[in-house]
Amino acid sequence: MCRDLIFIHSAGKQGGDDGSSRFLARLEAALDGQFRIVAPEMPTPERPDVELWLREIDRVVSNSKSDARPGAVLVGHSFGGSTILQYLGRNREIYRDDNWLSAVFSISAPFWGLKDWEVTDFALSAPEIAALQGLKDLYFCHSADDRIVPPGHQDAYADHFPHAGCIRLRSAGHLLSDGDADDLIEKIAAFA
16 A cells, blocks of 8 residues: 655645646656645635635544554655645644654745744644654755745755755756656655
């Protein structure tokens, strides 16, 4: 039985060439059955409500915990990457009490609270940041040529979570649909 890879997409329109769709397809092709990929459609992606997203993540995680073997990988892209951190910061039992979760990848995620990114509802609280200090196998990935969420956001995450791994891509842009995402994909595949 394969481990689950739970993929939480970006905000905005999804499908076709929009949002996280091409990156998810690229990830599915590269991992070629190594994981059971669970990629829920998040509620109101063009006007994300973080509480609705957190409830949907909880639903998917709860289903995965009851259906799959331990060692799931949680992957979030852009807004999905920041939201999975909020979820884990509020639900530390997900990674502290058992071996269900093996790794977390936050990809091209905004660090809410930086200049021009001040959205309190989306920002990690001080207790959430403290809770995430105990999360091992946490990785932040960003491409140097991301023009939507600048790479400085990864630097802010690295400052707050010095124990986390950082994967810096050169030419994958924000959507990671093209370019050099091999380092990221190899790191995810290592948890299969």
